Amino acid sequence: MKHAEKELQALKEEVSQMWKLVLSQLEKAKQAFLNGEIELAREIASREKRVDAFELKIDSDCENYIALYSPVAVDLRLVLSLIRISITLERIGDFAESIARHIINEGGDRLEPQIMEELQIEKMFDTLINMLSDSFVALESENTRLSGKIMARDDEIDTIYRNSFDILVAYLQKNPARIRCGLNAILLLRKLERIGDHCNNIVEEIVFYVDAKVLKHGGH
Amino acid sequence: MIETKDINFYYGSFHALKNISMKMEANTVTAFIGPSGCGKSTFLRLFNRMNELIAGTHLTGECLIDGENIYRKSVQVDELRKKVGMVFQKPNPFPKSIFENVAYGLRVNDIRNRSFIARRVEESLKAAALWDEVRDKLKKSAFELSGGQQQRLCIARALAVSPSILLMDEPASALDPVSTSKIEELIYSLKKEYTIVIVTHNMQQAARVSDRTGFFMLGELVEFNDTKKMFLNPEKEQTQNYITGRFG
Numbered sequence: 001m002k003h004a005e006k007e008l009q010a011l012k013e014e015v016s017q018m019w020k021l022v023l024s025q026l027e028k029a030k031q032a033f034l035n036g037e038i039e040l041a042r043e044i045a046s047r048e049k050r051v052d053a054f055e056l057k058i059d060s061d062c063e064n065y066i067a068l069y070s071p072v073a074v075d076l077r078l079v080l081s082l083i084r085i086s087i088t089l090e091r092i093g094d095f096a097e098s099i100a101r102h103i104i105n106e107g108g109d110r111l112e113p114q115i116m117e118e119l120q121i122e123k124m125f126d127t128l129i130n131m132l133s134d135s136f137v138a139l140e141s142e143n144t145r146l147s148g149k150i151m152a153r154d155d156e157i158d159t160i161y162r163n164s165f166d167i168l169v170a171y172l173q174k175n176p177a178r179i180r181c182g183l184n185a186i187l188l189l190r191k192l193e194r195i196g197d198h199c200n201n202i203v204e205e206i207v208f209y210v211d212a213k214v215l216k217h218g219g220h
Numbered sequence: 221m222i223e224t225k226d227i228n229f230y231y232g233s234f235h236a237l238k239n240i241s242m243k244m245e246a247n248t249v250t251a252f253i254g255p256s257g258c259g260k261s262t263f264l265r266l267f268n269r270m271n272e273l274i275a276g277t278h279l280t281g282e283c284l285i286d287g288e289n290i291y292r293k294s295v296q297v298d299e300l301r302k303k304v305g306m307v308f309q310k311p312n313p314f315p316k317s318i319f320e321n322v323a324y325g326l327r328v329n330d331i332r333n334r335s336f337i338a339r340r341v342e343e344s345l346k347a348a349a350l351w352d353e354v355r356d357k358l359k360k361s362a363f364e365l366s367g368g369q370q371q372r373l374c375i376a377r378a379l380a381v382s383p384s385i386l387l388m389d390e391p392a393s394a395l396d397p398v399s400t401s402k403i404e405e406l407i408y409s410l411k412k413e414y415t416i417v418i419v420t421h422n423m424q425q426a427a428r429v430s431d432r433t434g435f436f437m438l439g440e441l442v443e444f445n446d447t448k449k450m451f452l453n454p455e456k457e458q459t460q461n462y463i464t465g466r467f468g
Contacts, residue, residue, distance in 0.1 A: 004465060070424055072451045075464050212453035 004069045008078065011061055012139075015082050015089075018054035019136050022089045025051065025096035026132060026195070030125035032103050033188070036110050044100035051093035058086040074209070081209040085139075088198045088205075092132070095191045095198075102184060111178075111185055115171050119185065120160045124192045127153050131199035135206060144210045147203050157196035164189050221246050222267060222385065222415065227281035229262055229271065236262050238439045240281075244432070246384075249407060249416045251426035251447065254436035255467065260419045263436065264387050267417065268304040269297050285385065302329065305378030309390040311370035313362035313377075318354050321362045321373055325381040340380055347413075348376035349406050368399020375406065379414075386410065388418040392425065404429050423463055427451045435459045 001009070025044055032040040062083045065071065071079055116122070134150050137143075164186075172182045204215040222244040229237035237259045244250045252260035265271045266283050269290065282289050290300055302325075313321050322341040331337060341358075345351040350372040354365070362373055371391060378386060388407070392400040407416055407429045420426050426433050427447060434444040435458075443450065443459045454460045461467050 002465065072423070072427070072463050073454055073460050076452065 004071075004075075007065060007069065008071075008075060011058070011065060011079065011082055014054065014058050014061065015086055016136070016140065018051065018058065018086060018089050019132075019139075021047070021051055021054065022093045022096070023129065023132050023136065025093055026125070026129055029096040029099045030122070030129065033099060033125075034116070034122060036103065038104055038107070041100035041103035045097055045104065048093055048097040051090055051097075055086050055090040059083060062086075074212075077209045077212060081205040085202050085205050088201050092195050092198050095195050099188060099191060102188065106181075106184060109181055111181055115167070115185075118167050118171075119164050119189065121185075121188070121192075124157055124160055124189070124196075127157055128192060128195050128199060131196065132202075135199060135202050138203070139206050139209075142210050144207050147207050150203050151200050154196040154200045157193055161189055161193040221284075221286060222417070223282075223284040223287075224263075224266070225282040225284070227263070227266065227279070227283060229259075229266070229280075230278040231274065232276045236439050237266075240441045242434065242441060242444050244415060244417060246415050247411055247413070248431040249411050249418065249429055251430035251433045252417070252419045252436060253421070253423055253426050253433060254442075254462070256421075258436040259439040260434075260436045261389055264389055264417055264419050267385065267387055268301050268306055270306070272297075302381045303383050304385045304387060305381070305383035306387040307371070307374050307378055307389070307391045309393050311367055311374050311394070313365070313370050313373055316362060317359045318362050318365070318373060319358040322376045322380050325377060329381065341376075344376040344380040345373075347379050347410065348372045349402060349409075350376055366399070368395050368402060371395060371399065371403060372406065375403075375410075379410075383414065385415045385417070388416065390419055390421060393421060400425070423451075435462060437462070 025047060028040055028044050031037060032044065062079050065079055069075075110116075111119075131150050131153050134146060138146060138150070168182050168185060172179055175182075201216070207213050207215050223242070225241050227237055227240040228235065240263060252264060254260050262271060266279070267285070267290070271277050271279070279291065283291055285300075285303070288295070314324060316324070319341055322344050323337050326337050326340060342351060345354060350369060353369060354360075354373075357364075362370060365373060371394075375386075375391075391407075392403045395403065404425065407418065410416060411431075418426075418430065427450075430447045432444065433447045433450045435442045435450070435454075435456075437458060443454060443456045445455065449455075450459065451463065454463065458467075
């Protein structure tokens with residue numbers, strides 16, 4: 001392997017490390033939220049700095065790679081994708097941290113298990129975790145065959161999110177004293193919905209790198 | 221427009237170009253890239269019949285310029301070379317003044333009208349982006365110019381006889397980055413009036429200046445595509461391996 005290829009592989013490896021960290025943040029956010037684990041939420045919040053550091057490092061390394069190696073074709077597409085993926089991962093990391101901060105700030109005040117189940121919050125978390133881990137595999141294996149299926153899961157997330165409004169309205173009408181908790185739930189659901197969009201963006205970047213196709217905004 | 225149909229070219233028994241067919245539209249810049257010995261310069265020299273100067277060469281196929289086969293017996297090579305100018309890797313000014321270098325092509329074509337020659341020299345030097353630097357020293361020797369200026373002088377010399385096609389064989393490979401940038405800017409501006417074909421080893425240069433790029437290897441045209449497509453998503457794996465440096 002030539003020197004330039006090794007440098008490119010090292011860049012890809014850095015993004016993989018960041019990916020694993022963000023995935024773990026999201027998994028822990030799920031656990032902390034569903035079980036009300038404040039200590040775990042604190043751990044997520046403290047690890048957010050590492051996510052930020054990864055983004056800065058990858059940004060700088062990609063900039064150096066472009067300046068020094070003038071990549072073209074598949075190499076250029078990979079570097080551009082890695083920059084954009086790392087930015088997106090950082091945003092997902094921000095959402096995980098923000099969920100953790102909610103858990104910390106609200107202490108033990110949580111929605112009842114029945115309403116959580118009705119809102120399908122656990123399913124949303126699981127779908128997002130699957131989207132993020134499957135897209136990680138797609139990049140590692142440079143295989144975009146499953147990209148359509150991964151992106152279709154974002155539609156499931158959107159459907160759950162849309163349905164949650166009516167469920168929460170009905171819940172709050174019956175339990176007006178729980179309004180603060182309900183508002184927090186809406187904020188959480190909104191964050192999860194946005195994470196789905198970001199996972200979609202990541203898949204689009206992988207398709208751009210592997211297949212040289214632009215999917216975002218309808219593509220061209 | 222330049223068009224080739226099933227071009228095969230031989231140096232003795234060596235098969236240097238294999239079945240090459242392509243079209244180059246008027247007022248575009250076409251770049252040829254590929255490893256040394258791949259045939260790109262040989263292909264370029266077909267368009268002004270320079271290969272005929274080498275003994276033992278043999279050509280089959282057709283090479284058309286504006287629809288006319290330039291290898292037909294009735295075509296006069298002198299006339300062809302008025303239409304198809306050429307600039308080489310190393311600047312090769314004549315041991316004459318700056319003015320006389322540019323006027324040379326006109327004089328050998330029996331043009332005697334002094335005011336016409338003076339006007340044409342000025343126009344050519346302006347088109348070659350050299351006029352402002354040499355207007356006060358036109359009678360000085362061309363050898364007093366820098367390498368980059370000498371190369372632009374050679375371009376002006378080629379332009380003086382009003383060609384429609386300009387062939388460039390690695391025109392900036394012996395120049396520093398500042399002169400290279402000037403040549404590239406020049407190529408970009410000249411394509412409004414000329415059809416330009418350039419051979420270059422510098423792939424970034426091909427990417428910067430050309431509309432279409434042809435990748436040659438072992439005498440074959442592996443891929444001929446829009447330059448943007450070629451450098452973002454080439455169709456052939458061989459092209460990708462070459463432009464990303466994985467070749468060999």
